[in-house]
Amino acid sequence: MASELVQSAEVQQLLDRVAGLDVAGGDPRKKAIMRRIVGEIFAIIDEFDVSEDEFWHALNFLVAGAPELGLWAPGLGIERFLDIRSDLADKARGVEQGTPRTIEGPLYVPGAPLAKGEARLDDGSDKGEVLVMHGQVRDTEGKPVAGAIVDVWHANTKGNYSYFDPSQSAYNYRRRIETDAEGRYRFRSIVPSGYAVPPGGTTERMLHAIGRHGNRPAHVHFFVSAPGHRHLTTQINIAGDPFLHDDFAYATRDELIPDVTRQEDPAAIHAAGLNEPYSEIAFDFVLGKAGSEAEEGLSTRPRVAAIA
Template identity: 50%
Template sequence: MDVSFVGTPPIQDLLDRVAGVSSPEGDPRLKAIVRDLIESIMTVIVRHDIGEDEVWGAVSYLQKSAGEFGLLMPGTGIEHFLDLLMDAKDAEAGRTGGTPRTIEGPLYVENAPLVDNDANLTSDPDDTDTLYMTGRVRGPDGEAVENVILHVWHADSKGFYSHFDPTHEQTPFNNRRRIRLGADGRYAFHSKMPNGYSVPPGGASDTLMKALGRHGNRPAHVHFFVEAPGYRQLTTQINFGDDPFAADDFAFGTREGLLPVPNRQGDTAHIAFDFELQRADEKADETFSTRERLVVA
């Protein structure tokens, strides 16, 4: 069957009815989006001659994978695509410079302890090396950014995040802090070295990766939100440049400029990394996206 079938009057009429085109009620923007989305799905079904069993198999997969949508978004490249799209919009608007943005991932937790500089992120015993990170937060002209809140979170040496640890052994907010910086924009913290992780074995993400001939591994990395009055909020992360998965991150979080190699000495590792923020054009630029995040009192 040729994909022109989707353009026939009966199918086009069906799409109009699905999207409520003739109804004066509802959101016109949502109507247009839903119509285009459903039409795209129909086109894919016809183009690849997807049968009824395959369609319902996909529905079953999606129903079972609801708990892993946060992993499927980066694993399918959609979260990285959003970063690339925002980069392109910035370029069109003449916005340049700044530390590259990259994916947030699904494992941020709100209300981490707010602490002063030179913070220890790790609350639990962890028999591994100690990571030290230092650097500065600067503006586009090299100025020190004042009143910065640096959000930091990462996994433990097993690759597990507090609040998402399947062993339930970590205390709340282990390896999670919000650090209040001084007027010089300098930051410093230490923690126990994180390890990379794999998607849950046998889960929805693992099933899809194997079907695509891919793996579900991430390199060791550290996540950041950087916020300060007058500057655009930055969502980014560093991947350890010496990790074997740094060049093959299943979540596509690796970006040029975000691959420092830890200076490993004995039982310690040191990373020096500076952040550069862009100035905010409006108040909304300073705020976080409205995606749903885990909230813990």
Template identity: 55%
Template sequence: MTVKIFDTPQVQDFLNTVAGFEQAGGSDRAKRIIHRLLADLYRLIDDFDVTPEEFWATVSLMNELGKGSQFGLLAPGLGFDHYLDMRMDAEDEARGLSGGTPRTIEGPLYVAGAPEAEGVARMDDGRDPDGETMWLTGLVRDTDGQPVAGARVEIWHADSKGGYSHFDPSQSEYNLRRTIVTDAEGRYAARSIIPSGYGVPEGSPTDRVLAALGRHGQRPAHIHFFISAPGHKHLTTQINLAGDPYTWDDFAFATREELLVDGRVIEEASEAEQRGLEGPFTEVVFDIELARTEAQELQSRHKRPRALEESTD
């Protein structure tokens, strides 16, 4: 038998107590947020007649997500990362900030402290037997088309099997992770390997949540970027390599048409020699446009827990 008790005075008084409204200490903002969150969940239990078995199965699944550090993996799959980007896009529009390369999600796999290079860097350690050589390059300009010298271009991506260093113990430290400072012409370049797309671990808590929604957990091949320079809005973005079957079916909702890049296969020995390469390679060109801003808070990436990054709180 379905019963509905949410709107009764007893439940409303109980919510106020649980949220700490009757206590002097704590954070008023935290109290309001928890009250709203619990109220929505209590009403959901009423509206869907959630059983104790369903509730505790969900608690167990949440415990598994936490134990496996998978909340950061599930969050983009449930659209939270993309929704936050949508909000920041709307905030930029309200501030009158326009132009520049579009943002897209950061994801959970950034690691602070990658080696830094001036102008050009090699990102891979040469140990991936299936790694196809990639020459990644581009120009960083402002919205007037002027080069931005000294911009910091932080790049990270997966290997040919879809694994990331630090999280994949088979890879060397900071493999496929570098920070490149642009030259006087605003140019950056990196020798690396073509990354592979990847999927969430099969049978993992994240996979089980997505399966319950009839969805997969696959991501297309992509390359992550942080780009920053004084006087310019910090940019968090990533490019998708054209041709991947999951380009427009990314479980993390990160694909944007403006960030889809074609790789150009080059077989001429002279072209390879100019770049210090041996044999055929794929050139990937990603030019970046930074919007100007004097607001200091917009010139740095937002704070969040990141691997090996010291807290500034």
């Protein structure tokens, strides 16, 4: 509840002016949101008796942390909260659920090379254990979705992503795979590692201040899309990771933890075209029916540009 000071006529008038409610023009919804945000800041300052020094230290911390703000959204649970709201909205509308959604994160790069049916994601420079992942894209009635696009990206064994890690080749561990006539996809890569937020950065400092860590379990990101179907943003986590159920980004969902089978049988190794044991994951994606053309597409959140 706002304090007497925040509720005072003087401060309420100030909030109206800050939000542009005293002038014509502008978007009414944005005005209302701005008024609420600034009003909450005023209330926090008053309730916790935030000093002028504390305020400016906090503001400068935010300014210094601008390059890491993409990590703040998952780290503060905001991305997970948005998914929770979307799940509840789907349930209220009676939308048939497919594969569970979970967060995108800040490290997607558009424009990855497109392959038909199967692809190799890595450039061979990282000597991690080979991962073969395969499965089928189906609709909620169990029918295969031919021509679906499985857009996949993940980190290397050091927890780094290409583009953001300039030592990696362009689109390393990033591909788009078009499913075959039976809705099947397959790719070869390496088993990725989990990662932590940048050491000494603002995200880590913020989390440590409240007794939290900034680690993510090993995972693989996906966008899955097809005409007439709802765009899916999801990721699978690698079973056995020590942070599997302690993800700083709160993205772990039990339905998205597939079994990892380590293939050591010589016949299986030979059939996969390999010379040593490898890990295998079988995972199917289920896409719901789109209720509108907008539901078929990727969200319009800002992302980096495709690599030229």
